[in-house]
Amino acid sequence: MRFGVNYTPTRGWFHHWLDFDPDDIRADLDSIAALGLDHIRVFPLWPLFQPNRTLIRPRAVEQLVALVDAAGERGLDVSVDGLQGHLSSFDFVPSWTTTWHRRNLFTDPDVTEAQAEYLAALAGALADRPHFLGMTVGNEINQFSGAPHPDPDRIGPGQAEGWLRRMLDACEEAAPGRAHLHASYDAAWYDGSHPFTPAHSARLGAMTAVHSWVFNGTAQRHGPAGAATEHHAAYLVELSKAWAADPDRPVWLQEVGAPAPHIAPGQAAAFTRATLVNALDCPGVWGVTWWCSHDVDRALADFPELEYGLGLLTNDRRVKPAGEEVARFVREHPGTAAPEPRRTALVLDAGDEEEAPLRAVCEPGGPYFEAWMRLAAGGARPAAVLAQRADDPGHLAARGITEVLTIDQVV
Incomplete structure (x- = not known):
């Protein structure tokens, strides 16, 4: 079991690449x-690393390698996100994809070729570093592909899959054998019109990444200490397994945090522990990476209010209650015994298995979501199984499922 954090630098946030200071990074x-x-998990800003379609700045790549080396000296492995992409409500895309040079991020041949070269350059520079875990294609870059983005790059599911495969292949060719994957925000699981699908998340790349944010209607509907709020991360882990072709595919809880005011500061420690306990009761979890390491400096303007206080540490590196809870949990967690299989599965009908047009049933307030959470609140340990596989004894046996329930039976 791996425990980590998404690194948010104390000086300058992710703009720190403009004024790279090794001493500040070492202290962080x-x-x-x-x-x-x-x-x-670290985040190069794409426009700073590749400001022109044919220019990947060598100095920026050297600085990334230096950060990875500094982390390794402290016993920290590093996963690198490539196409940033989108971070904390801000978009970071290079000028050669916007306005006068407006081109689709996922289908324009010049853009996709440049993206593949950029990901390969980062992966290749780190391929010989023992503390390099692998590349994530980008942070929730799926949000560029549809609403509610104000200027989306429209594509279909087939185009999304083709783009993902090309980017993952570029990473693998440059750094073979590392854990290269991609990550989507939860429209991939909850929005039937979204071109990035659950099947993409659960089948492409070395493992499945899930990002759990309870400000998506869960905390508003169920409260900060409601069972659904405290089980949301576990729910996404189990939901992802419904689409996985490999029953042993690992799942990485790559982002999870305690956003105020949905989780008040005084409730953050309790929410953190409950989330960790419930998520690690799911078989097959590779690890948990909390969002984020340090609070955002309030001298920086225009962030949504909830973004400023998500750190496990303050901006001056003092440990907060949620950080103390994570540290305590890491000390106490044995990291050896795997959870027992989840024997009871709730049947999920999201329509076609590949495109899941009915996946809105899975969103907070949806009938599947609420039935699954009712089971969890009652002390059950529910799994999720697609309707297409609910009568497949081989599939059920491979996952350790011995009881299958329908939504009607639960309600």
Whole structure:
């Protein structure tokens, strides 16, 4: 079991690449390592690393390698996100894809060729570093493909799959054998019109990444300490397994945090522990990476209010209650015994298995979501199984499922 954090630099947030300071980074990494964590996820800003379609800045790549080396010196492995993409409500896309040079991020041949070269350059520069875990194609880059983005790059599911395969192949060719994957925000699981699908998340790349944010209607509907709020991360982990072709495919809880005011500061520690306990009761979890390491400096303007206080540590590197809870949990967690299989599965009908046009039943307030959470609140340990596989004894046996329930039976 791996425990880590998404690294948000204390000085300048992700704009720190413009004023790269190894001493500040080392101090940040020391404060992360002191929590007992074993890995970080880092975010090069795409426009700063590739400001022109045919220019990948060597100095920027060297700075990324230096950060990874500094983390390794502190016993921290590093996963690198490539196409940033989108972070904390801000979009970071290079000028050669916008306005006068407006081109589709997923289908324009010049853009996709440049993206593949960029990902390969980062992966290749880190391929010989023992503390390099692998590449994530980008942080929730699926949000560029449809509403509610104000200027979406429209594509269909087939185009999304083709783009993902090309980007993942570029990473694998440059750094063979590392854990290369992609990550989507939860429209992939909850929006039947979204071109990035559950099947993409659960079948492409080395493992499945899920991002759990309870401000998506869960906390508003069920409250900060409601069973659904405290089980949301576990729900996404189990939901992803319904689409996985490999019953043993690992799932990475790659982002999860305690956003105020949905989770008040005084409730953050309790929410953190409950989320960790419930998520790690799911078989097959590779690890948990909390969002985020340090609070955003309030000298920086225009972030949504909830973004400023998500850190496990303050902007001056003091440990917050949620950080103390994570550190305590890491000390106490044995990291060896795997959870027992989840024997009871709730049948999910999301329509066609590949495109899941009915996946809105899975969103907060949807009939599947609410039935699954009713089981969890009652003390059950529900799994999820697609309707197409609910009568497949081989599939059920491979996952350890011995009882199958329908929504009607639960309600």
